[in-house]
Amino acid sequence: MGTPLWTTEAAAKTRGEWKTEYVRPGEVPFPEENPYTTEKVNLGHKLFFDPRLSGSDYISCATCHNPSFSWGDGLPTGFGHKMTKLGRRTPTVLNSAWGELMMWDGRFESLEEQALGPMGAEAEMNQELGGIVEELRAIPGYRTLFNVTFPGEGISIANIAKAIATYERTIVSGIAPFDRWVAGDETSISTAAKRGFDIFNNKANCVSCHSSWNFTDSGFHDIGLPDDDIGRGGVVKNMVKMQHAFKTPTLRNVVQRAPYMHDGSLGTLKEVIDHYSEGFTKRESLSDEMKPLNLNDDEKADLLAFLLTLEGADPVVAAPVLPANDQVPGAWLQRLSPAAGGQAETAECRTARLHLRRCK
Amino acid sequence: MRLSMLATAFVFAFATNAIAAEVAVTQKGRKFSEKKIELSVGSSIKFINDDDVTHNIHSTTKGYAFDVGAQKPGQTIVHTFGKAGKVKIRCAIHPKMKIKVTVK
Structure with missing residues (x-):
């Protein structure tokens, strides 16, 4: 037997070493294929809030991705066209600039693809995508905005997606007490929250999926919720571990986004902690990371105290004035x-x- | 004439083998050890799961799609690139793990 090429054993990190893994990034990443411009952000802001992007003209992106609910809707599962009850909870768009593969099941490669997905989905915004270009061309203000934003190109499906995606990338969680603590202010969070941070990274091993400053690996895991939804298993069909697997959501501002999980089945963060501690369904697809934690009440309270420190001072989001329908x-x-x-x-x-x- | 053709075939085969290579990529800490790789046609990447969780190797790039399914800790998978082009590879479980492969 030779020396193994690798080892799964790792020396335990100190609290200070863990803190270095959560430092906020200095800037927002924008893809080469769709670089940042102020014009795109302004146009995308209007499109995001414009209900005329739906077939009924009464549902906008912001109807479900409501900034007042941390860019979700506060419901167990969303409602779409003609109040169709949707199958999954509305995911937040917060910090999506750092995401990989969009939607709970990762079926869209980019934010640009994602922007068009719900718009064209019959049960969601029910907008015929070919028709939206003509509808926007009929609105003088949009003709102007698109011409300024995309010179020589104007209104197209691709440019609608680029503008919305660029705006979404600017939706970033604000500085939280946790960030001030990571930056060195020891008074910004409580002793209980600091203990909770230790539990998060060690005994509870939440960090295995809720990693980095955005508290997500952008990965897909079956966390043992007992519903029938196969999640990413509907997209990736050759791996047992993708059955019932859903995208790891960010924990930034998580207190503002109850109820929780892809099916909205858990009403409070305490219920979520109980689920991870001892309440999940064991099956073949269950993530390797899911192990009974058997946290005691003090540990659960500390973990909750820590999660509450992730609520940032986010900027107030103004509803934009939308271009008027043509009057002439x-x-x-x-x-x-x-x-x-x-x-x-x-x-x-x-x-x-x-x-x-x-x-x- | 026959000898000449055989010699040509041998040289071609030798040349092909000479430029073909195998690049090792590890996956510890939910990270591929490489982000960009350039290969010659016929070369391979040896994916070594030295992590403590299951991974996956797949590509949805048109004309180059493949999917090896679940790759458990300790497993090694070799994928050979048979034609020139640009191929994006990801882990379907941990999509931040991705590599851009240029095959020339």
Whole structure:
């Protein structure tokens, strides 16, 4: 027998060493294929809040991804077109710039793909994707915004997705007491929360999936919830471990996002801790990381105290003013504005046109 | 003539073997040891699961798709790249584990 090439044994890290693994990143990552621009963020902000992106014109991205509920909806499972009850809880879009493979089951490769998924899904926003381009082209303000944001390209499905994805990447959790503690302020969290941090990383081993500053590995794991949803198993069909596996959600601002889990079946963080401690279903697909923890009440309370320190001071999100539907009969456009036909127009001309006056 | 053809075939085979290579990639700590790899056609990557959890190796790149299924701790999997192109490889369980492979 030779010396093994690797070992699974690792020396226990100190609290200080663990803290270094949770330092916030200095900047938001944007992909080469869709780099950041201020114009894209502004346009994506409007599109994200615009219900005209749904077939019914009453559901926007923000209807379910509501900033008031930490970019979720506060419901066990979401509601879609004609109040269709959806099968899974609405995931937050918080910190999605750092994500990999979108949705609970990872069926979309990127945020750009994800942005179009719910929009086109019959049960969700029920928007015919080919039709949305024409609908937006009929709105003068959007013609202008797209022309400014994507010069020479204008309105297209791809550019709608790029703008929404860019806006979503700017949705980042604010500085939390935990971050101040990691940065060196020992007074920013309680002694109980510090003990909870130790439990999180050691005895409870939550860190095996809820890792790094965003508290997620972006991975897929069966955590033993007893429902019939096979999750990622519907996408990756050749691995038992992907049956009932769902994406690890971030824990940033987690206190704002009850109820919990992909099916919204656990109402409080205490119930979540109880589930991981001793309440999960054992089956072949169960993640290797899931082991009974048998935490006592003091340890559970410490863990909860720690989770509460992840609530950040997030910026207030303003609802944008959306471009108005066209008020002007098509035949009047040339008379009222030189900007007709999809060309950029000045704010003065736009205001004039909407009030049925000539633009100078 | 026959001798010449055999000689040519031998040289070609020798040349192919000479440029083919095997690159080892480890997976400890839910990380591939390489992020970008350049290979010649016919070369292989040897994926060594030296981590303490199950992993997966797959690609959805059009024309290069493959999926080895579950790769348990201690298992080694070799995948050979038979044609030129750019291939994205991921772990389906831990999608932050990914490699860009350029086959020339």
